[in-house]
Amino acid sequence: MNEPAIAALVSARLCHDLISPIGAIGNGLELLQMSDGRAGAAELGLISESLGTALARLRFYRVAFGPADTEARQSFDEARQITDAMFHGRFGVDWAETGDGAMPRAVAQLAYLAILCFERSLPMGGAVRVAATTGAVELAAEGCRVAAPADLWLHVVSGARVAEPRPDNVQFLLLRHAMAARGYRAERRFSETAAALRLIAPAVSRAIPA
Numbered sequence: 584m585n586e587p588a589i590a591a592l593v594s595a596r597l598c599h600d601l602i603s604p605i606g607a608i609g610n611g612l613e614l615l616q617m618s619d620g621r622a623g624a625a626e627l628g629l630i631s632e633s634l635g636t637a638l639a640r641l642r643f644y645r646v647a648f649g650p651a652d653t654e655a656r657q658s659f660d661e662a663r664q665i666t667d668a669m670f671h672g673r674f675g676v677d678w679a680e681t682g683d684g685a686m687p688r689a690v691a692q693l694a695y696l697a698i699l700c701f702e703r704s705l706p707m708g709g710a711v712r713v714a715a716t717t718g719a720v721e722l723a724a725e726g727c728r729v730a731a732p733a734d735l736w737l738h739v740v741s742g743a744r745v746a747e748p749r750p751d752n753v754q755f756l757l758l759r760h761a762m763a764a765r766g767y768r769a770e771r772r773f774s775e776t777a778a779a780l781r782l783i784a785p786a787v788s789r790a791i792p793a
Contacts, residue, residue, distance in 0.1 A: 592750050592753040593750075604640070612630065643665050651688050658684055659686070674705065674708040676710075681714060682717075696754050697720060700739065704730060724777065727777075736755070738755055762782060
């Protein structure tokens with residue numbers, strides 16, 4: 584799939600995911616106008632919550648979908664703040680700190696895209712453990728229902744053609760593209776109740792344990 588087509592899918596995904604919180608902010612402002620500007624707790628709460636949701640998504644997507652500066656780094660504390668704001672409820676992300684407490688921005692991008700792929704593969708939610716280093720990015724989830732879309736994960740691992748690329752699965756295409764650009768390869772292991780993924784840098788060869 585060519586880059587303009589992928590860019591169009593990303594644009595559609597951003598519009599879809601941001602229209603809801605932005606629309607809710609508009610609803611809150613409309614309620615304020617109807618009350619002659621007398622702000623009530625409900626109206627302010629709606630605006631504040633919706634603004635927080637929109638900002639969380641923008642911060643996450645800036646890393647996942649934006650350019651990855653090879654010199655920039657992101658701390659695990661910042662990554663934790665971003666994913667905690669982005670995901671809450673049934674789906675959650677837990678970061679394992681490694682090394683000096685930070686990771687290259689390019690590695691963070693791989694991790695963020697893989698997190699989106701896991702979210703798509705855990706329809707009932709779950710807790711995803713992420714470990715990211717210069718050599719590998721590892722994600723694991725256990726004790727949850729796994730419904731991994733086979734064709735999309737085959738694309739991540741081997742580059743196989745995706746029959747129906749859509750905005751809601753563009754993260755799989757972007758993950759494959761980012762991996763190929765940096766020479767990474769992927770190993771995955773899924774069962775009905777557990778999922779594991781390892782994105783391996785060119786110089787690393789250790790496999791996921793059976």
